[in-house]
Amino acid sequence: MQRHNLVPFRRKPLILAVAIAIFFVIAITAGVALFCSPLLTKYVESDTFRVKMEEETAKGLHFPRGRYARIRRTGVFTAQSDRFEADNGRKAMRSLDAHGITAKFNPWGMFLRQWRLDDVHVQSGEVEIQIYEAHPELVKPKPWFAIFLPNRVYLEKIQSEQANITWRFRGERAGFFGTQLLITPHGRDFEYVATGGRMKMAPAPDLELRRTHILITKTFLTLYDLDLASDSRSDESIRAQGHAGLGQDKSIDAKANFNSVPLRQWLPAEWKGRLKGSAFGDIHWTGKDPKLESSSGEGSLRIHNGRIDDVPLLNKLAELAQKKSFERLDLNECSLSFAWRYPEIEIKDITIEEKGKFRIEGEISIKRPVLRGTIKLGLSREYLDWLPKILKKYLADAQAGTYGRMCIYPERLMNPGRTSASASLNFSRNRPALISVSYFVSSAIG
DSSP states (O other): OHHHHHHHHHHHHHHHHHHHHHHHHHHHHHHHHHHTOHHHHHHHTSHHHHHHHHHHHHHHTTOSOOEEOOEEEOSSSEEEEEEEEEESOSSSEEEEEEEEEEEEEEGGGGGGTEEEEEEEEEEEEEEEEOOOOOOOOOOOOOOGGGGGSOOEEEESOEEEEEEEEEEEETTEEEEEEEEEEEEEEETTEEEEEEESSEEEOTTSOOEEEEEEEEEEOSSEEEEEEEEEESSTTSSOEEEEEEEEEOSSOOOEEEEEEEEEEEGGGGSOGGGTTTEEEEEEEEEEEEESSSOGGGEEEEEEEEEEEEEEESOHHHHHHHHHHTOGGGGEEEESEEEEEEEEETTEEEEEEEEEEETTTEEEEEEEEEETTEEEEEEEEEEOGGGOTTHHHHHHHHHHHHHTTSSOSEEEOOOOOSSTTTOSEEEEEEEETTSOEEEOSSSEEEEOOO
16 A cells, blocks of 8 residues: 555656746747747837847946947847947947957846847947046936846957957047957956957057057956067067056056067168168056156067168268278167166167177166266277377367366276277266367266
């Protein structure tokens, strides 16, 4: 008897499982029927749905309002709109103007109370980004039944083959233009990855963008990587990484390095044909805020295959020395290092040399309005004949008071193994001018 009584209890879990399965089948069937219904198509393409999506999209992207063009349903879970635009953004995006929008809706997001769009494709568009300070957003009261409805738009990713990412720099419009853009969520904020296109940010020259990856949150702007070049097919590279605080902490810490960068692109028009070479180096910038007045840092610069040609000063020097070779300098070595803590700048380890002609070494310190330092000049023997002529004119001008008070004294030969004569220039606004007429020249210019 007991065994017969246990049979109904054993059947109950099976009956419950079958009932749940039937419920899900009915729910899925009803859902498919709903999504395939012409009534749903009519609702999706109505002004009521468009206004609702404008509100939710604007809220999800942190804009006060947004505007969609007419929405068209193109599939069971896909829809299109010719345009979406919004401005006066409260967070990283200041404005957005997107064209040719296709979005894929994920119905499972309804269970998470989300209007979930798994894939948003934008044919072309423009995003203006900004550095912002986080402020609490106003929460509007909602009706009681709102707890059963989606409460935000969630974008899995936004892709565009032709986009402009812009910002304001020194009052001018700057940015990445014609780039492939991928935007993905990072909590309540967004990450931006851009590939290809060009960067325009005066006074720097236009540069090709290989790739950049940026995250902007309410507390930090993080630049994971920035890779630029004047020609993306060359070995040239300009790389940068860093972060900047956006809240109470506004500190900045950024590093950059550059390799095989042609000088021509960075020179004023009148110097493009006169100074040639490739620049290598690095720079590290830190500060309690982005202002120059609170900054400090260090860096180095090396010029490979440097050439100076058709410079008025060199032409005049060649005329005085009666040496045509002074009209053009082919630099075998050109390098320096620098460090600053505003307003003081130190330029150290200065080395400029053309083998068989001259070598310059020294250091300079600038602390406005004071300029001081030491510059040493070494010349090979064949270039010494002109030196007395230059010194004679220099001394005549000095005695006439052109350079202020002057003292003359002999000095020993510097680096006798390297050159036949050397010169050293020590200058400061706070010291008198000194000059020697022997092999080694030491001068302080006020």
